[in-house]
Amino acid sequence: MWDxxxxxxxxxxxxxVLIIVLSAAALAADxxxxxxxxxxRLFLLVSAGAAAMGPAIDAVRMMDGLVGKMTGLFLGIYPVLAAGMAAAGGALSLINWNPAVFLFVQGAVVIGGKWMVPLLIVSFILDYLSRLVPEIPFTRISEMIRxxxxxxxxxxxxxxxLFITATGAMAWSSGSAIAEPIKALLRQHVPLVGSFITDTMGVVGKYSSGMAPIAGSYLIVALLVTSLTPVAYVLLTAFLYKWIAALCEPFAHEDLAGLFDDIGKTLFVLCGIMLVVAFAIFYTAILSIVLIKVIAGAG
Amino acid sequence: MWEWIAGLIWLIGILAVTGAVLGQDERENFMPLMKLAVLLYILRLFTSSD
Structure with a gap:
């Protein structure tokens, strides 16, 4: 975790550190x-702005790579998975899966790769351009994209x-009395995507508690940690941008603080997209495990 | 689309440098002309076929 x-x-x-050095140089020059x-002001915005884009674009590219890998995985594994499910017969009644979920998983990955990532990069660029020439703002367009x-x-x-809960087999059983205050806390204090995080947590929780007897709870926990690590990475990066904006506001140029704030906001949206992809990863892994169990005759 | 975005970055960059060259007062006078350039560039997005 600390790694x-x-x-x-x-x-x-x-x-x-770079922002502090550049701001000190700019204040002295002023x-x-x-x-x-x-x-x-122009040199400060160009140099600090270009440096600020680095970690944010890294996060977006990580997301892009993940979505690309997922698309390959889905295209390869889903026909085999679907055929195996159909051939295994009893699998259909066993886990209450719905073939339409395949469509959503595939759709989410395609939409995520083709539309969401380019739109997020455009949103970063438009935020930056509105700070570069404040008289020609693109803030509303980037807000609209978000x-x-x-x-x-x-x-x-x-x-x-809808699809997971409509089947009715899964129930959120793992200590909902403890989970509810945590959900309320997250919903109120994570900007923009707090309610998405809690909703997805609920869905994944419901699904995983239904799957635990089949796949084993340690495996479920391992899968959850693996699929949610990129989400945690993006969420932490978004908060770090917010903290940098708050810390450098007193001394840095006000456009710089605003730029960091906007990048943080866009990264929170990226975090929401990552949640969807994480859920797709989790779902595919679980289905593969169930299929193997069914084929091996243990399910 | 990406070509259009790259062009927009160039255009705003040129406007930022021009604004710095002109200085605060002159910049005010030339701002309508700059906005007109941006307007024409945005129109290109809608008129281009791809």
């Missing part, structure tokens, strides 16, 4: 040569919830 935190925190901490104030993406994610998650 993950150290790996995530490294680039933003270096970025923060004091010594006030007539070049415009140029100082809101549209959040809407699309919420529809996909709602569809998952």
């Amino acid at each position: 993950l935190v150290a790996a995530v925190a490294g680039p933003p901490v270096r970025l923060f 004091f010594v040569v006030p007539q070049f104030r415009e140029w100082t 809101v549209t993406l959040l809407g699309a994610i919420s529809v996909i998650i709602a569809c998952y919830s």
Whole structure:
């Protein structure tokens, strides 16, 4: 866990040090040569802005790579999985799976790769350009992109919830009395995507508690940790951007603090997309395990 | 689409440098002209066939 935190925190901490150095240089330049104030601001925004994009674009590219791998995995494994399920007969009644879920998993991955990642990068760029020339703002377009993406994610998650809970076999049994306050806390305090996180947690929880007798609870926990690690990575990066924005607000140029704030906001949306992909990974792994069990005659 | 975004980055970059060259007062006068350039560029997105 601490390895993950150290790996995530490294680039933003270096970025923060760079911002401090650049801001100090800009403040000194403003004091010594006030007539070049415009140029100082331009150089500060270009250098610090380009550096700020680094960790954010890294997170988006990680997501892009993950989605690409998932697409390959789905295309390879799903026909085999579906055929095996059909051939095994009893599997259909055993886990109450629905073939339409394949469509949603595939759809989520394709939409995530083809539309969401490019739109997020465009959103980063438009935020940056609006800070570069404040008189020509693109803030509403990038806000609209974020809101549209959040809407699309919420529809996909709602569809998952419908399909998983409609089968009725799974119940959220693992200590809901403890889980509810944690959910309420997350919903209120994680900006933008808090309710998505809790909803997906509920869906995954329901599904995994239904699957635990078949696949084994240790395996379920291992799968959950593996599939949710990228989500944790993006969430931590988003919070680090928010913290950098808060810390450098008193002394850095106000456009820089605003830029970090906007990057943080966009990364929270990316975190929502990652949740959908994480759920797709989890679902595929579980289905593969169930299929192997059925074929081996242990299910 | 990506070509259009790359072009937009160039355009805004040129406008930012022009704004810095002109200075605060002159910049105010030239801003309508700059906005017109951005408007024409956005129109290109809708008129281009691809």
